[in-house]
Amino acid sequence: MDGERLAELAASTADGDPLAGLDAVARLRAETERVEAALVRRARNSGATWPQIAAALGVSKQAVHKKYAGRGLLGGRS
DSSP states (O other), X not given: OOHXXXXXXXXXXXXXXXXXXXXXXXXXXXXXXXXXXXXXXXXXHTTOOHHHHHHHHTSOHHHHHHHHTTTTOOOSOO
């Protein structure tokens, strides 16, 4: 999904119809999760440690491990 489409979805959250706004929020959430997973994978492939990734996301190392366990991203480096 490109930036323009993300901007359209974000704008849709202000729709006068709250159900349309909620639909846009759900689609934004799904896309944000997809982008985050891709960036975590890229960071790990570039040598970033789990504590570095956790700090960038504003969460604990444990939270990152819990979220990404089983996605093939849990390397041996800490």
